[in-house]
Amino acid sequence: MFSLQPVTRRITYVVIFELIAVMLSSMILSGMSDRQVTDSLPVAVGVSLIAVVWNYVYNTLFESWERKKGITNRSVTLRVAHTVLFEAGFIVLAVPLFMWWYHVSFVTAFMMELGILVFFLVYTFVFTWLFDKIVPTAASQH
Template identity: 45%
Template sequence: MQGVKRRVVYVGLYELVAIVLSAILLKLISNADAVNSFGIAVVASAIAILWNLAFNYGFELWEKHRKYQGRSLGIRVLHAVGFEGGLLIFLVPIIAWWLEVGLFQALLMDLGLLVFFLFYTFTFNWVFDAVFGLPAGVAANPVTCS
């Protein structure tokens, strides 16, 4: 699976699981009720979808111009950290506003989510690539995880 279809399937699967997990985690790490936790999760998911499309498009363009193709452990870590770091910048103000907390408290909540989602993003990408294969521009001359 390649191109736009790959991105749509990726984002859909990723966000479906992310909404459920982030609603549960937000409820556990904040005083928010289930409705607010779910609401924030849905809004965060919508933002993450847009960021995901933009970030992965740019990341794959960068990958195509690299001398070594494939996704090593280091590239996978770079991808996860880059995506989650960008998402942090977008979500902290929204969490602060929605839950009526200060930016620092919202940052701490988002960092709690970020720690979990770093592992989730890394694992999801690895499994997604194993099931659906690498993007066409990255599949040549693979680099193994070493």
């Protein structure tokens, strides 16, 4: 267990999270598309890039909206809305990539995205839990 400054911790989290995510999602996409893992690697990298950029843009806009509305604490309802809107935006961005790369229909690409979404729900929980155990936040060390 060791500590990092907040910005370094966030960057470390994203880099490690995305590297592992690209490897695992390449394997999942390979299985869903009946292609080699190496054929799915570019789309996994693309989806990872979309996720990082979308996460930054979405959260910047959402937090700006919260400040304008004077919201200081997120209720459960607001957290659910935040998550659903994030995922909806991500689907809008990722599904066309799947359609183009794999030459599949909207429905097939959407189903692939749902499979990836389920994977990421579990992966994010497990990764974040382990990361927090190995690299705790400064606040959790007191």
